[in-house]
Amino acid sequence: MASYEAFDEAVEVHGRTILAVADDAMSRFSASYRETAFDALAANGIDDPSADEWYPQQAWLDTFAVIADELEPHILDRLGEQIPDVAEWPTAVDSVEAGLRSIDEAYQRNHRGGDIGHYLFESDGERRGRVTCRNPYPCPFDRGLIRAVARTYAPVESFVFVEERGERCRRDGDDTCIYTVSW
Numbered sequence: 280m281a282s283y284e285a286f287d288e289a290v291e292v293h294g295r296t297i298l299a300v301a302d303d304a305m306s307r308f309s310a311s312y313r314e315t316a317f318d319a320l321a322a323n324g325i326d327d328p329s330a331d332e333w334y335p336q337q338a339w340l341d342t343f344a345v346i347a348d349e350l351e352p353h354i355l356d357r358l359g360e361q362i363p364d365v366a367e368w369p370t371a372v373d374s375v376e377a378g379l380r381s382i383d384e385a386y387q388r389n390h391r392g393g394d395i396g397h398y399l400f401e402s403d404g405e406r407r408g409r410v411t412c413r414n415p416y417p418c419p420f421d422r423g424l425i426r427a428v429a430r431t432y433a434p435v436e437s438f439v440f441v442e443e444r445g446e447r448c449r450r451d452g453d454d455t456c457i458y459t460v461s462w
Contacts, residue, residue: 282417282449283340287393291333296366296389298330301342304361312350319345336390340415352419359423363431375462376402378432379410382424386414396454406437406462411445413455418443425458433462 301316320328322345323338347355367388369381379400386398396414398421403409412421422441429439445457 282415283344284415285335285337285340286396286415286454288335288337289393290336290390290395291392292336292339293330293389293391294328294332294334295330297325297328297334297339299365299367300358300362301328303365304358307361308354308357312354315349316342316346319349333391336395336415343417343420347417352417355417356419356423359420359425360427362424363427372432375406375429375432375460376400376408378428379408379425379460382410382428403459408460409444410458410460411455412458415449415454418449418456421456422458425460429460429462437462 297320301320302313305313305316319342320326320338323341325334325338325342328334343355346358366385369384369388372378372381379398382400383398387395396412398414399411401409401411410421410425412425414421422443426439426441429441433439439460439462441458441460443456444459445455447453448456
């Protein structure tokens with residue numbers, strides 16, 4: 280398996296997630312980036328997405344691929360950083376560890392049907408841990424997401440560092456990437 284390939288063709292993404300990314304997050308960069316996202320959605324069969332509907336994850340992943348191709352892959356890292364601000368997120372999170380665990384809860388809320396994958400956080404010492412991302416989203420997107428969540432809950436004086444450290448990677452056809460996080 281590789282980035283941009285759904286694990287299961289039955290998996291769907293909630294429309295509110297699509298709108299949060301395509302409308303809210305992409306607009307933070309520019310109106311033309313937002314337009315690119317909506318054009319890519321339409322080209323992949325998601326015309327005028329509704330916050331109350333569910334859409335095929337594969338069409339959403341194909342949209343990510345277009346965004347990376349047309350706007351450069353680094354945009355995915357920056358887009359991942361926007362997710363905690365624009366997506367529906369679990370409440371009562373009060374630490375980096377809880378924040379990194381909440382990524383999976385948010386992911387599970389916004390995907391359904393079949394094997395959707397997961398995000399798994401494991402503490403690896405004081406102010407350090409590992410996030411295993413088993414999902415079809417691109418590596419830069421997950422790295423940005425993890426960094427943003429850790430920064431949100433880290434003490435002000437902390438420097439958050441996220442690095443891909445696993446022996447496997449989605450870029451190489453695996454379906455899992457592992458990131459170390461320190462703060």
